[in-house]
Amino acid sequence: MGKVNLQEKLSQFSDHWSPKIVGELNGQQVKLVKIKGEFVWHKHDHEDELFFVVKGSFKMEYRDRMVEVNENEFLIVHRGIEHRPVADKEASIMLFEPASTLNTGDTEGELTKHTLDKI
């Protein structure tokens, strides 16, 4: 029941594209992830995802457009929509999504994380 300080949690890791669980509620999880470079194109058939930018900025690419998301902004990607996050410089993101969400969705590969650390 303690509070979570985002900076304190972010100071505990430095790897990219590897979400850490920092909270759980109502079958959903709160995750923190540092991103840099291009992720893989993927979609989630059964989960909507929220990306909140804690630090930096990133671009969410869709097949037909792109949205730049900056600090203190969030973007919801609804289920079934193909997307690819891209960060030219490192960015820190807070995710809200169902506990069942696999980071690479329907595109399993090198970047897929089947188990996530809780920090």
Place this chain on the structure above:
Amino acid sequence: MGKVNLQEKLSQFSDHWSPKIVGELNGQQVKLVKIKGEFVWHKHDHEDELFFVVKGSFKMEYRDRMVEVNENEFLIVHRGIEHRPVADKEASIMLFEPASTLNTGDTEGELTKHTLDKI
């Protein structure tokens, strides 16, 4: 599918204890609320709630203790736990909770909001 800028949304209202819906996903809602003063003691029998401080700080009182939550920190209050948020100065909070959540939980009264604006 557009992004949400928290400052832009917060600039659209000034009333206290009246959450505005700014996002929906997976049966959950993202809300913004400005708080000042003491809320009412209440609990939610079926919903966990996340309070993320966007600006300022507040105290979450429980029956047996108190937690001060500052900017860039969040607190999860699990279902069934009596709580009362208190803010000596105005604070801006982002909430993440099930769409079914009533702001005053099991304590309906003057502060209860049965319908919330989407902004």
